[in-house]
Amino acid sequence: MPRLLYSDPSPYSAKARMGLTLANIVFESVPTDTNAEPTELMEANPLGKIPVLILDDNRKIFDSGAILRYADRMSGNGVYPLQPDARLDAEVMESLSTGLCDAMVAMIYERRFRPEEMVYQGWIDKQLGKAKRGFAFFEGDVPSLDDGLHGGHITLRAAIGYAKLRMPNVLNDYPDLCEWASRFDRTRPDLATLLPK
Numbered sequence: 001m002p003r004l005l006y007s008d009p010s011p012y013s014a015k016a017r018m019g020l021t022l023a024n025i026v027f028e029s030v031p032t033d034t035n036a037e038p039t040e041l042m043e044a045n046p047l048g049k050i051p052v053l054i055l056d057d058n059r060k061i062f063d064s065g066a067i068l069r070y071a072d073r074m075s076g077n078g079v080y081p082l083q084p085d086a087r088l089d090a091e092v093m094e095s096l097s098t099g100l101c102d103a104m105v106a107m108i109y110e111r112r113f114r115p116e117e118m119v120y121q122g123w124i125d126k127q128l129g130k131a132k133r134g135f136a137f138f139e140g141d142v143p144s145l146d147d148g149l150h151g152g153h154i155t156l157r158a159a160i161g162y163a164k165l166r167m168p169n170v171l172n173d174y175p176d177l178c179e180w181a182s183r184f185d186r187t188r189p190d191l192a193t194l195l196p197k
């Protein structure tokens with residue numbers, strides 16, 4: 001069975017686990033502490049980042065975007081729409097949502113990995129601006145869930161889940177998006193169990 005190196009709080013891990021589940025691919029989730037740089041992770045991904053999907057034939061797939069595209073191919077388009085325009089929309093939604101995760105993770109890492117006297121508030125503010133603009137974009141044009149879930153939806157849901165975990169106040173300005181997240185969870189409660197925690 002494929003094994004996914006992941007961690008519970010990681011938004012990219014949530015994205016990968018939701019994508020594999022959406023594609024009905026059975027996998028084992030292997031909790032992985034990137035800070036400890038375990039041998040299995042470092043041998044699987046030179047970047048030392050999660051998620052990594054390790055296939056039965058020992059091929060390693062990273063990052064979360066490659067895992068979703070793999071899941072899509074293995075499931076006969078179970079993760080992205082077939083129709084080209086709809087697929088493009090899904091991919092751009094995924095890109096913006098992944099960028100939201102990048103901005104929020106950068107904010108968290110600035111405090112986590114720098115000595116306190118070297119934390120640069122200007123950098124944190126810049127990332128917060130990206131996150132706020134990204135969430136505002138979706139608040140102004142809340143994605144439809146009517147035609148089924150795809151990789152863009154699950155990545156956006158993972159980003160909202162990470163914001164709720166790490167910076168919940170940021171979400172106060174986006175009530176429609178929070179309502180959208182609740183609808184997502186009601187539609188697929190099994191995916192909701194995989195959100196960052």
Ligand SMILES: N[C@@H](CCC(=O)N[C@@H](CS)C(=O)NCC(=O)O)C(=O)O
Binds near residue numbers: 009
């Ligand atoms: N572009 C990657 C980002 C993965 C990533 O940054 N994961 C974080 C956990 S949330 C990580 O592994 N951090 C450890 C590190 O950067 O050394 C993806 O989409 O999978």
